[in-house]
Amino acid sequence: MKTTGMKTLLRQTTLQLAVLLVLTSAAAAAPLEIFVSIPPQKWLSEKIGGELVSTNVLVVRGQDPHTFEPTPRQISSLARSRLYFTIGMEFEQQITQKLDGTVASMRMVDTTATIDRIPAIAHEQEEGHDVHVSHAADGHGEEPEKPAGQEEHERHAHHHPGDDPHVWLSPPNLIRMAKVMAEAMIAADPEHAATYRQNLNQTTDSLTQLHRDIATMLAPFRGASFYVFHPSFGYFAREYGLRQEAVEISGKSPTPKQISNLIAKAKEDKVRIIFVQPQFDSKSATAVARAIGGVVEPLDALAGDIPANLRTMALQIKNALDHSPRTQP
Ligand SMILES: [Zn+2]
Known part of the structure; x- marks a missing residue:
């Protein structure tokens, strides 16, 4: 009797443990590791990825992105991530060179690919006309x-x-970037495609509204x-x-x-x-x-x-x- 009781208890405990393990692994399904260059991209990435992603940003508050240089530590965690969303900042070229050939699983995605870029800022002013x-x-x-x-x-x-x-200081450009990001997230994590799409639609709607509001506000000027x-x-x-x-x-x-x-x-x-x-x-x-x-x-x-x-x-x-x-x- 006693032995059977113990066995039953043991069996139950094992079962509970197994259930617990399954639940734990489901809850802690590793989020998609993402890197972005600047904080506004992090906002976008989190809007679309929600809890499915973990977004790291290279340039933090107070740093000048034009003179920024990534630390070796940032480079190595970047190399272990799944996606790197670039935006066309100067330092990204250094990263590409440093990562060259060493990364198998990380994908670099140019989030500005569908944006109509403004050519390099005109500064061909002759001497005397310096503005x-x-x-x-x-x-x-x-x-x-x-x-x-x-x-x-x-x-x-x-x-x-x-x-x-x-490019990020424009709602229509943000909408284009969001779409590129969502597509890359879906390719990396197709299981959650529906969630990414839904989040993309919501983000697009709110950015469209933002664009309308600003356009109205600034129209007189x-x-x-x-x-x-x-x-x-x-x-x-x-x-x-x-x-x-x-x-x-x-x-x-x-x-x-x-x-x-x-x-x-x-x-x-x-x-x-x-x-x-x-x-x-x-x-x-x-x-x-x-x-x-x-x-x-x-x-x-x-x-x-x-x-x-x-x-x-x-x-x-x-x-x-x-x-x-x-x-x-
Ligand atoms: Zn700048």
């Missing part, structure tokens, strides 16, 4: 043709070696200029028919002469606010702001909660333009 004007943002995405000779010069002179990399330190807002400007004027020139702080030219231009444009990202030294922006009797406003292009950030950005730009009667063409 760094980014692309004519007419809202149609049309860029003036560059003379053939300047193409090569630009590639070497500017800190953005290729196209304007600040079409053709107006806003002043920034670092030219991160080319796509944002193009999307909403605005122009960004940058204090920084070719990735460098302006010379005193360039600053005085910019002050003259800002006075002419009746600008009162210059937006500055916390990642950059704002001394020259502060000098310009002081000279025009204006202020420097923080605006973080790399903030993680991208919809909240884009709304704030639109609101700040709207307020800045509301208070600066623009010169009619």
